[in-house]
Amino acid sequence: MNSAVGIIIGLASRAPVTLFDEPYLGLDAVARQLFYDRLLADYAENPRTVVLSTHLIEEIASLLERVLLIDRGRVLLDADAESLRARPSR
Numbered sequence: 345m346n347s348a349v350g351i352i353i354g355l356a357s358r359a360p361v362t363l364f365d366e367p368y369l370g371l372d373a374v375a376r377q378l379f380y381d382r383l384l385a386d387y388a389e390n391p392r393t394v395v396l397s398t399h400l401i402e403e404i405a406s407l408l409e410r411v412l413l414i415d416r417g418r419v420l421l422d423a424d425a426e427s428l429r430a431r432p433s434r
Contacts, residue, residue, distance in 0.1 A: 347371050351379055355386050361393045368400070376400075380407060405429075 347370045354362050368376045384407060387394060398404055411428055413421035 345370075348375075351382075355382060358386075358390050358392065361395065364394065364396045366397055366399070368398075376403065380404065383407070 347367060351364070351367050354364055354367065368379060371379065380403075383394065383396075396404065396407075405425075408425040410424050411421060412419060
């Protein structure tokens with residue numbers, strides 16, 4: 345329930361920068377997909393910067409415009425998602 349409340353507040357605030365730090369913790373797969381769908385719909389109506397930290401990269405890959413990979417405070421990668429998708433996989 346805490347995750348759901350945090351998501352609702354984050355979406356409703358419509359702040360110029362919205363931060364979600366692993367907002368899906370405690371949510372099942374269906375609820376996570378609902379969050380992603382609502383996030384996209386809200387972003388389409390109210391564009392702003394959304395920062396989403398996650399370990400579920402595969403699950404959110406289609407949502408991304410830009411990717412920053414940070415490890416222990418160091419930026420390891422900063423690239424647009426489209427160029428990363430075009431890279432051959434290793």
